[in-house]
Amino acid sequence: MHAFCQLDKPAVGPRLPVVRHGYAHQYTDAHDGLRHKRVPLPAAALLGMVRVGRAATDVALRRRMAGLVMTALTFARLGGGANRRPQDLTLMPTSMVIQIADYKHGARANRERVVIRIPRRATGAPGAACELVRDHVAALIVAKAAPDQLLFTPLGDHTALPTEVAIAWMRERLFLTHVCAPAGSLYSGHSLRGGAATSARSVGCSLDAIATLMGMRNKSTTTMIHRRS
DSSP states (O other): OOSOOOOOSSSTTTHHHHHHHHHHHHHHHHTTTSSOEEOOOOOHOOOOOHHHHHHHHHHHHHHHHHHHHHHTTOOOOOTTTTOOGGEEEETTTTTTEEEEEEOOOTTTTTTTOOOEEEOOOOTSOOOOOHHHHHHHHHHHTTOOOOSSSTTTTTTTTTOOHHHHHHHHHHHHHHHHOOOOOOOTTEEOOHHHHHHHHHHHHHOOOHHHHHHTTTSSSSSOOOEEEEEOO
């Protein structure tokens, strides 16, 4: 048995670009043009969803809206952001603390959990996004939900929410709030995460803080002050 065998790298060579270009042309022909560009969801669109959730009398609708808002507040991917549990949150009079116990590639890179503290606004100041999530979590606590109950599935249902379901929630809310992506663009599952990062940067949040909140940097557990929505 050979101790070491040098092998050629797969899928390299002058023919590969030709093949890729050929498939690109086939895709363009099949879809009648180039693909749409994925773009971040504007903060105004998210706030429109928050208003729908706050005004809704339908419990299921409020739950879905709170799930999308939680995803944005934690810079998470759809699905992962909507699968938080009561044990991951601590409600305090002046703030809400959210622990991201696990995230994509986190365990593989031996990273530690991220902790986000979201201060409450002063009495009378608008803070609808945070309050929508707080109200939902408080209602679960009153209902004596188990610590590992998923926040945004029906009470007693411990089945993780598929990403596709969360994406359907987002598209449903965009339809209800009459939000359409610009021509040549589309809103996808990552648009909410990208929109949260873009909005945080626009109000002065540092790149290092955003990277930590998104689970993209190998840092120790850090409590980050989230810009209040």
